[in-house]
Amino acid sequence: MHHRTLVCLTWLIIVTFASGLRLSKLETRPFHADEATGARILSQRLAGEYQFNPNHFHGPLLSLLTEPLARLRNETTWQSLSIETLRLSPAIAGILLCLTPLLWRRVMGEYGAALSAALLATSPMLVYYSRMYIHESWLALFGLLGLTFTYRLYKDPNIKNALLTGIFIGCMFATKETFVITLFAWIVGLVACFALIQINRNPEKQKFTNYLIYAGLASLSALLVSAFFYSNGFRNSEGIADAFQTYQVYETTLGHDKPLTYYIGLLLWPEHLLGQWWTEGTVFLLAVATCVIAMGSTKLRSAIVLIALASIIQVGIYSSIDYKTPWLMLLPWAHVCLLAGLCLSVIRPSHRITQICIGCFIFVVLVYQTQQSIAANQHFENDARLPYTYVPTNRDLVSLESWLFQLSEMTPAIKDQTIVVIGHAYWPLPWYLRMFNSIGYWDQPEIKMIDAPIVFTIPDSNQATNALLSDSHIAFPRGLRTNVSMTLHLRKDLWTEWINNQP
Numbered sequence: 001m002h003h004r005t006l007v008c009l010t011w012l013i014i015v016t017f018a019s020g021l022r023l024s025k026l027e028t029r030p031f032h033a034d035e036a037t038g039a040r041i042l043s044q045r046l047a048g049e050y051q052f053n054p055n056h057f058h059g060p061l062l063s064l065l066t067e068p069l070a071r072l073r074n075e076t077t078w079q080s081l082s083i084e085t086l087r088l089s090p091a092i093a094g095i096l097l098c099l100t101p102l103l104w105r106r107v108m109g110e111y112g113a114a115l116s117a118a119l120l121a122t123s124p125m126l127v128y129y130s131r132m133y134i135h136e137s138w139l140a141l142f143g144l145l146g147l148t149f150t151y152r153l154y155k156d157p158n159i160k161n162a163l164l165t166g167i168f169i170g171c172m173f174a175t176k177e178t179f180v181i182t183l184f185a186w187i188v189g190l191v192a193c194f195a196l197i198q199i200n201r202n203p204e205k206q207k208f209t210n211y212l213i214y215a216g217l218a219s220l221s222a223l224l225v226s227a228f229f230y231s232n233g234f235r236n237s238e239g240i241a242d243a244f245q246t247y248q249v250y251e252t253t254l255g256h257d258k259p260l261t262y263y264i265g266l267l268l269w270p271e272h273l274l275g276q277w278w279t280e281g282t283v284f285l286l287a288v289a290t291c292v293i294a295m296g297s298t299k300l301r302s303a304i305v306l307i308a309l310a311s312i313i314q315v316g317i318y319s320s321i322d323y324k325t326p327w328l329m330l331l332p333w334a335h336v337c338l339l340a341g342l343c344l345s346v347i348r349p350s351h352r353i354t355q356i357c358i359g360c361f362i363f364v365v366l367v368y369q370t371q372q373s374i375a376a377n378q379h380f381e382n383d384a385r386l387p388y389t390y391v392p393t394n395r396d397l398v399s400l401e402s403w404l405f406q407l408s409e410m411t412p413a414i415k416d417q418t419i420v421v422i423g424h425a426y427w428p429l430p431w432y433l434r435m436f437n438s439i440g441y442w443d444q445p446e447i448k449m450i451d452a453p454i455v456f457t458i459p460d461s462n463q464a465t466n467a468l469l470s471d472s473h474i475a476f477p478r479g480l481r482t483n484v485s486m487t488l489h490l491r492k493d494l495w496t497e498w499i500n501n502q503p
Contacts (some may be wrong), residue, residue: 003479005108007114010114011102011114014117015121016094017118017370018122018149019095020100021121021370021377022091022094022130022131024377024378026083026087026088026091027083027084029381030131030394030398031083032391032436033391033393033481034067034134034427035083035133036088036428036430036431037057037427038057038062038086038135039078039431040078040083041063042066042086043077043078044063045060045063046070046432047135049235053242054249055250056250058176058177059135059172059173059174059177059229059230059243060495061175061229062135062138063462064229065089066086066089069088069089070086071284073085083133086133087131087132087133089133090130090131090133090138091130091131091137091138093130094126094129096141097120097130097140097144097334098119101113101114101116101341103148104116104338107300107345107430108341108345109344111345112341113341115340115344116337116338116341117360119283119286120301120334122215122369122370123283124278124376124377124388125266125280125326125333126373127373128376128377128381128388129330132329136307136327136328136330136331137170137330140179142169142172143334144335146165146169146171146172146182146309147338148187148334149161150305150306152164153218154193154211154306157210157211157214159217162215162217163221165368166219166220166221166224167221169183170224170229171225171229173222173225173226174225174229177329177388181317182270182310182331184313185310185311186306186310186355188310189305189306189307189308189309189310192303195479196305196491202341225411226277227240229276230242256323256325257324258322260319260320263318263319263326263329266329266387267281267284267333268280269281273385273387274383274385276372276374278376278387279371279401282361282365282369283336283337286340286341286342286365287311287336288342288364290343290346290367291308293346293347294346300346301341304339310335311335311336311339314331324385343358354386376388382395391401391481392481392482393480393481394479395446395479396478396480397479397480398432400478400488401432404432404433404454405435406435407498410498414436414454415436417438417452418438418439419433419439419455420455420456421439421441421455422442422444422445422461423443423459423460423461423486424442424443425458428458430454445464445465449469450469452495453489453490453491454488454489455469455473456486456487457489458480458484459486465489469489472491472492473490474490475488476493
C-alpha cells in the first residue's frame, strides 16, 4: 500500500474512532448541574440577554460556540433546548482536539503525530468530558492549538505565528479564566528551552531579544480577541473590565476540596472498580519513555522540554489548589498525550527490538483505553463509582420529568401556576422543570405556598416545609444528585385526580 494512502487511512480510522466514542447516545446520561447552568446561560444568549458574570460560570465562548448549533436545530428557547444539541458542541471540540497533532507532523513525523491523535481519541477521561456540556473540551482544543503555535513561534518567530499564537491564547481566555495556569507553564517551559540553548552553546537561529516584538504582537492579538468576546463584539466595554475583575471576585462553591494527590490518583493510580481496572498511567509511561530515550538527542529536545515542563507545572499548580474537579485535567492531560506520541520519533531505526516492544505496548494501550472509554461512556456513564463521574445527577430526575409531563398533560392549568423550589443548591432541577411557565425560588417556606400545585424542597429546608404543607400536600422523597435527596410535595387534589385517572 502506498505510504500516503496508509497515512490517510490511519487518520480516517482515528477520526472515526474519536467520533464514534464521542457522539454515540449523547442524550442518555442525566444532565449534570454544571451542564444545566451552562444551558441556562445559552438560553439567555439566544434571547439576547446574555451578560458575562465575573463571579461565576467562566467565559462566554462556550455559549457563543453552541448558539449556531442550537439555532440550526431550531432550539432557540430554554424550553426547546435538548441535551443532544448542547453536548454536540463539546463533542465537536473533542473530535477537533484529536486532529491537532496533524500540525506537529514536521516535528514528530507521521507516525508520532498519529499516535498522539490516537491517544487523544481513546483517552477515557477526554472522551467522557467531551460528552458533557462544560467549557473544558473547548479549552483543551484551544490550549493544544495555542501550544502548537507557541512552539512554532519559538522555532520560527514571524508575524503569522505570533498572530495565531495570540488568537488561540485569546480564545483560551474567553473560554475559561484558568488559562493563566497553562500560559504560565508555557512561559516557564520556553525559559527552560532558552536556558538549554545557553548551556549547550547551541547557535540557534534567533537571539532572545529578537522574540520580544513577536511576543508583544502575540500578546496584543490575545488581548484583542478576548476583549472582542467578553465585550460582545466591542458593544459592551464593561465586559472587558469584568474579564480581569473575575480574578478578584470569582466565587468557588463549597465541597470540592481534595487532597494533594487527587489528580495523580485519578489519572495514574490503578483502581479496581465496577469489575475492571481503571487507569491512564500507560500513557504516562509512554511520555516518560519519550523523555528518557531523548536524553541523548538534540533533535527534539526543545519540544520535549516545553511539553514535559508545561504538563508537570500545570498538574503541580492544580494539585496545590484545594478546589479540584476532574475535568480541570483535560488540558494538562492533552499535553501528556502529545508528549507520549513523540516516543515514536525518538527511537532510532536501528533499535529494532525496542521498536517492536514499544509497538506492542502501544497496541495494548490503545485497545485498553478504547475498552475503558466504551465502558465509561456506554455502561457506567452515571455510576458514582466510576472515577470520572463527579457529583452525578440522580436518574430519578429523568423519570420525574416524564411523570411531571404526564401530570401537566392531565391538568394543563398547572403549567401556568407557580412551581415552588425551596432551599439552595437545587441544580440541575430547573432543567427538568422547564416545561412549566412559572417557577419560583425561595430560601424558606411561606404560608402562601399552601396553594402551590407542586413544591420541591432541598434537605436544608425540609423540616419547616413538611410542617407547613403536611395538611395540604402529599410528600414524596426523590433523588437530586449523588447523596443529595429532595422532597416533592404534590397538592392533595392533584394527587387524587392523578390516582383516579390511572387505568
